[in-house]
Amino acid sequence: MSAMPRVITAAAFLCALATGAQAEPLRIPVLVPITGFLALEGTSQKNGAELALRGSGVDFDVDDTATSPEIAVNAFERALTSGRNREDVVAVVAPMLGTQMLALVPLADEFAVPMVTVSGTARITELGSPNVFRFFPGDVVVKAAHARYAVEELGAKRPAVIFQTTAYGQSGRAELDRNLTALGHPAVIAEGLDVSVKDMLPVLSKVRDSGADALLLHLHSGPTALVVRQARAMGLNIPIIAGSAMHQPETAALLEPSELAGVCAESGASPISETNPDMLAFADAYRAAFDREPDAFALGQYDGVRMLLAAIRSGAKSSADVREYLSTQRYQGLAMTYASDGKGNMAHSAVILCYAGDSRVPAIVKRYENLTGVL
Amino acid sequence: MSAVLSSLTRRNRLTIVAVAALALYALFFASSYDQRILTLAGIYVIMVLGYQFIFGHAGALSLAQGAFFGVGAYVTGILASQYGTGFLLTFPLSIAGASMLALIVAVPVLRLASHYFALATLALSQLLLLIAVNWVSVTGGANGLPGVPPITIGDWQATRGTSLLLFVWGIAVAAMLVARWQLNPLRVAVFTVMRDAPLAVPAFGIDPGLLRLRAFVLSAAFGGAAGALFVHTNRVVSPETLGFGIMITCLTMTVVGGRFGILGAVIGALLLTHLPEWFRGLDEYYLVAVGVLLLAMVVFAPDGLASFFKQRRIPASPPGHAATGIEENATSVKTGVRVLEISNLSKRYGGIQALDRVDLSINAGEIVGLIGPNGAGKTTLANIITGIARADSGSIGSAGFDLTTATPTAIARRGIARTFQTPQLPDGLTVHEAVATAAANIGNTANKASSISARATTAIATCGLTRIADARCGTLPHGLRRRVEIARALAGAPHILVLDEPAAGLAPPEQAEIAEILRTLAASGLAVLVIDHNIEFLRPLATRLACLDAGRLIADGPLDEVLADDTVQNAYFGLVQQ
Incomplete structure (x- = not known):
């Protein structure tokens, strides 16, 4: 009899502990490159995730992964094993840099934590991991749109390609090569550029000498602007169809509107070009929060995190639940409809947008829906 | 136990306590993330230990340590991820690959001085980076190669956490032992002389080229080992392992921790791996905080944080332990025997005939004074005898060996030692x-x-x-x-001692002390060639006197006869005989 109160007290204490444990908010660490050569795009990724998570009731910390796999793995381990309960982490917003993702995949598999990213590197969804979910059309999608627009819409027969010698650049170049060849017009010249190169005249001279009738770029933001400016300055007036970096308002801001005339770009979306009310509301909220224009990376990451939150709202309480939701459910985001192709590729549509030459806001000129046939 | 403890120095006791505390924390209190940072620190310790050889001890600013790190990383990364090769093979191959690269590039690169050497090593790094980025079929290009397996030996696997931490630090300790073995106090002292008095090293029989080569190859071997462990820790090999960032990290760790010694490597690596992590809370300002702190460290501890601790020294022999090495060697050549024979020696510098068909010989036990006006060719003769300069024609022989074209190191090893005008x-x-x-x-x-x-x-x-x-x-x-x-x-x-102006700048009592030392040495059989202007120093000392003028030997004989010679009087003392 005398033991009874102690048993009751102990049971009550255990219940309180259990209740306390359940009361811990779920966490979604945001691991993104906000310093280094990918800072511009990485900041967009961070902002998109942050905008979606604010006021959601889900805890999040932003951690810089810079541009090396080592720092990304550090950040991942720190987010999952340092301090708080690992089980609270239901998913991770993972960096958009391909080499970092390649390093994180084994860890994500070991911890069984799904990663949501906007990395375009094709390989990250080819490793057989069930934990990678890409909310930005991968190179397989956008490069198909990129090549098709150049050949089918602009009539390019002798396209030239300039790509960045980074993981992003090499991955896109391979897909461009494949698509252009399939369309019957392989690149007459393909030149790689290091991110540190500032003088584009040598490579542009080669393009001119090759007799190219269209220039396809797959470069980061700064180099894209430099190539466009120097191409126009040297009188190379063939159509330029750039990679997704050109759709970013920050890239356009580096150029005069007149220099942008006739320049197009592929992208998953272009929030500042859309006119539907939901997209306008997103753009306004983004501007109010971060004092800058939203781009497709921000929107893709926003949609990705919103789908995570939808999973939680639908009852997901663990990383396994979230992974199951992401793998099997279809989600209508602001940019497009997302669904996994079985490898974690969630985005299957792309747009082509072009600048008219009188402003830095591009117009969407072509939509390529469901290029993979998944939806 | 207490006897052992009491025999330790205060520094050693502190070190043991610090290591024990760190080990306790790492094994029982650290999170998986903390263990990962400590594991990375262990890898960088190995890299920095290697870098200390070339940057610290050899005093050469190599910018290739990142390249050696990357080579080790790629050898392991490619073999392990593409061919499933095991750690027991990939690890030594990574070390061998980096060492071989160092050996190959050493031939052209190690001849270069200071900033040219730095630029050449930087170019090597950039070349390897370009290869890694563009040779996509082998290296995976800019993406690199994922799928590097954990370290596996038999059934045992070090995936991450405690097992990987212990394994990496085990290798780091092994690297420390190798470094300690390679850098015994004497070799550290030789490296010091090579840095601070480079002319002196070959003059006492040590080849500075070989020393630099040893340092360069060792740095590469350690870099390769660190790179191999790095890819197992990150499970991917990518061009970042060859990037300049790794080199800068290594250089910063070495400068902040210390260019010499295990403690410097450990402090530098532990601090620099942890600093960015400690300041993560500052968000985008954390890099500024890290930079300011590093700047402060470099300003307030320019020799590294480890310099606050006392360095090892070569223990001096107790007074009663004096060997008789000098006497043995000096008397190994019988007094009166000819030990140096110079014949018809000529040397021209541009339009100046520094030496013109000079003949000179020295016998064991003899003190030969060499005088002559400024520019007569005295130091040139000393430099040619000791191999620092090469004669255009003529010959130099000693104890049956032709030393005319021998290196300074070889000449020193044949028993010809020297001192310099400026010590x-x-x-x-x-x-x-x-x-x-x-x-x-x-x-x-x-x-x-x-x-x-x-x-x-x-x-x-x-x-x-x-x-x-x-x-x-x-x-x-x-x-x-x-x-x-x-x-x-x-x-x-030595059996021949060449002294270049040993009395210059000395007071008469100091000159007398040196003269007394030289007389004692000559009496024991040493042949001494003393170059000096100071006749008062040479008069009681030299058993023979030779005089050079405009590169020609104008007199050679007993001191009084040479000093009385008209030609010498005319050339050396400016007393024109009409």
């Missing part, structure tokens, strides 16, 4: 350490540390320097520095 002594070494470096070149059983130390002690005693054996060279007055140079020359057990 070439490293300020940071003690007298005993400085002298011991020359004792190390003697190629026989005497190379044991105890023998070297004893030989140095004897040379120091012969020059009357025993009471200042533990004083740093940089603190000594000019007269004592001259004697330390003579002691260092003697430590190499």
Whole structure:
């Protein structure tokens, strides 16, 4: 009899502990490159995730992964094993840099934590991991749109390609090569550029000498602007169809509107070009929060995190639940409809947008829906 | 146990306590993330230990350590991820790959001086980076190669956490032992002389080229080992492992921790891996915070944080342990026997005939004074005898060996030692350490540390320097520095001693002390060639006098006869005989 109160007290204490444990908010660490050569795009990724998570009731910390796999793995381990309960982490917003993702995949598999990213590197969804979910059309999608627009819409027969010698650049170049060849017009010249190169005249001279009738770029933001400016300055007036970096308002801001005339770009979306009310509301909220224009990376990451939150709202309480939701459910985001192709590729549509030459806001000129046939 | 503890120095006791505390934290309190950072620190310790060889001890700013790290990383990354090769093979191959690369590039690169060497090594790094980025079929290009497996040995696997931490630090400890073995106090002293008094190193029989090569290859081997462990830790190999960022990290760790010693490597690696993590809370300002802190460290501890701790020293032999090495060597050539034969020696510098068909010989036990006006060719002759300069024609022979085209190192090993017009002594070494470096070149059983130390002690005693054996060279007055140079020359057990103006700048009592030392040495069979202007110094000392004028030997004979010679009077003293 005398033991009874102690048993009751102990049971009550255990219940309180259990209740306390359940009361811990779920966490979604945001691991993104906000310093280094990918800072511009990485900041967009961070902002998109942050905008979606604010006021959601889900805890999040932003951690810089810079541009090396080592720092990304550090950040991942720190987010999952340092301090708080690992089980609270239901998913991770993972960096958009391909080499970092390649390093994180084994860890994500070991911890069984799904990663949501906007990395375009094709390989990250080819490793057989069930934990990678890409909310930005991968190179397989956008490069198909990129090549098709150049050949089918602009009539390019002798396209030239300039790509960045980074993981992003090499991955896109391979897909461009494949698509252009399939369309019957392989690149007459393909030149790689290091991110540190500032003088584009040598490579542009080669393009001119090759007799190219269209220039396809797959470069980061700064180099894209430099190539466009120097191409126009040297009188190379063939159509330029750039990679997704050109759709970013920050890239356009580096150029005069007149220099942008006739320049197009592929992208998953272009929030500042859309006119539907939901997209306008997103753009306004983004501007109010971060004092800058939203781009497709921000929107893709926003949609990705919103789908995570939808999973939680639908009852997901663990990383396994979230992974199951992401793998099997279809989600209508602001940019497009997302669904996994079985490898974690969630985005299957792309747009082509072009600048008219009188402003830095591009117009969407072509939509390529469901290029993979998944939806 | 208490006896063992009481025998330890305060520094060692502190080190043991610090290591024990760190180990306890790492094994029982650290999170998986903390263990990962400590694991990375262990990898960087290995890299920095290697970098200390070339950057610290050899004093060469190599910017290739990142490249060696990357080569080790790629060898392991490619073999492990593409061919499933096991750690027991990939690890030694990574070390061998980096070492081989260092050997290959050493031939052209190590000849370059200072900033040219830095640029050449930087170019090597950039070349390897380009290869890694563009050779997509082998390296995976800019993406790199994922799928590097964890370290696996038999059934045991170090995926991450405690097992990987222990394994990496086990290798780091092994690297420390290798570094300690390679950098015994004597070799550290030799490296010091190479940095601070580069002319002196070949003059006492140590080949600076070989020293630099050893340092370069060792740095590469350590870099390769670190790179191999790095890819197992990150499970992917990518061009970042060859990037300049890794090189800068290594350089910063070495500068902040210290360019010399295990403690410097450990402090630098632990601090630099943890600093960015500690400041993560500052968001985008954390890099600024890290930069400011590093700047402060470099300003307030320019020799590295480890410099606050005392460095190892070569223990001086107890006074009663003086060996008889000098006497043995000096008397190994019988007094009166010709030990140096110079025939028809000529040397031209542009339009100046520095030496013109000079013939000169020296016998064992003889002190030959060499005089001549400024520009007569005295130092040129000393430089050619000791191999620092090469004669255009003529020959130099010693004890049956033709030394005309021999290297300074080979000549020193044939028993010809020298001193310099300006003493070439490293300020940071003690007298005993400085002298011991020359004792190390003697190629026989005497190379044991105890023998070297004893030989140095004897040379120091012969020059009357025993009471200042533990004083740093940089603190000594000019007269004592001259004697330390003579002691260092003697430590190499020479049978010919070439002294370039040993009395310059000395007071008469100091000159007398040096003269007395030289007389004692000659009496024991040493042949001495003394170049000096000071006739008052040479008159009671030299058994023979030779005079050079405009590169020609104008007189050679007994001192009084030469001084009385009209030609010498005319050339040297300016007394024109009509």
